Amino acid sequence: MSEDLSFKGVHHTARPTWKLKETVEFYRDVMGLKLIHCVSARGWGSARHPDFLHFFFDNGARGTIAFFYYLGDDQPEHLVHRPEYDSDATHTAWLVDTREELIAWRKRLEERGVEIMYEIEHEVVESIYFRDPNGYYMEIGRPLRDFIELDATDAALTLEAAIKVEEEMRARGERLSKIEPVWNEKGSMLEARFAEAS
Numbered sequence: 001m002s003e004d005l006s007f008k009g010v011h012h013t014a015r016p017t018w019k020l021k022e023t024v025e026f027y028r029d030v031m032g033l034k035l036i037h038c039v040s041a042r043g044w045g046s047a048r049h050p051d052f053l054h055f056f057f058d059n060g061a062r063g064t065i066a067f068f069y070y071l072g073d074d075q076p077e078h079l080v081h082r083p084e085y086d087s088d089a090t091h092t093a094w095l096v097d098t099r100e101e102l103i104a105w106r107k108r109l110e111e112r113g114v115e116i117m118y119e120i121e122h123e124v125v126e127s128i129y130f131r132d133p134n135g136y137y138m139e140i141g142r143p144l145r146d147f148i149e150l151d152a153t154d155a156a157l158t159l160e161a162a163i164k165v166e167e168e169m170r171a172r173g174e175r176l177s178k179i180e181p182v183w184n185e186k187g188s189m190l191e192a193r194f195a196e197a198s
C-alpha cells in the first residue's frame with residue numbers, strides 16, 4: 001500500500017494570531033470564509049501560554065485555514081524563529097481519508113528515517129506530526145468526523161464571548177490569560193439566549 005499513497009488535499013494550515021477580533025472579522029467578513037469550529041483549550045499549551053483558542057474557517061475544498069490565539073501573550077516585535085510557537089501553531093496539515101492510510105504514511109516516513117514526533121487524536125482529526133528537512137512542522141491527519149452546523153454555532157459563540165471578555169478586560173487594564181472567563185461568558189450568553197427563547 002505504501003507505494004500507492006497519495007494525499008487528498010490539505011486539511012488545514014495553522015498560524016498564530018495576536019489580533020483575535022481583526023482576524024475573525026477579516027476571514028469571516030472580508031474573505032467570506034465560514035467559521036466552522038473553535039477549540040477553547042485550558043492547559044494544552046506550553047507553560048508560557050497554557051490556554052488558547054484554536055479556530056477554523058472553511059476553505060471551500062474540504063479543508064480549513066486555522067488560527068491559534070494564545071491568551072495573555074504578546075505578538076513578537078519581529079517575525080523571527082521562535083521555537084515556542086513553531087511546534088505549537090505554524091504547520092501544514094496534509095489530508096488522508098482513513099486510519100489505514102495514516103498508519104501507512106507513518107510507516108513510510110519512519111522507513112525513510114523521518115522521526116514521528118507525535119500521534120494525537122484531537123476533537124475532529126487524528127494526526128501524526130514530524131518535521132521536513134528545513135525543520136518546518138508537518139502533519140498528516142484524517143478527519144474523525146465532519147464539521148456540523150453545531151460546530152459553527154459553537155465557534156461563533158466562543159469567539160463572540162472571547163472578544164467581549166478581552167475588550168472588557170483591556171478597558172480595565174487587564175489581560176485575558178485564562179480560558180475560564182471565556183467559558184463563563186459563553187455560559188452566560190447561552191443562558192440569556194435560552195431565557196429569550198422561553
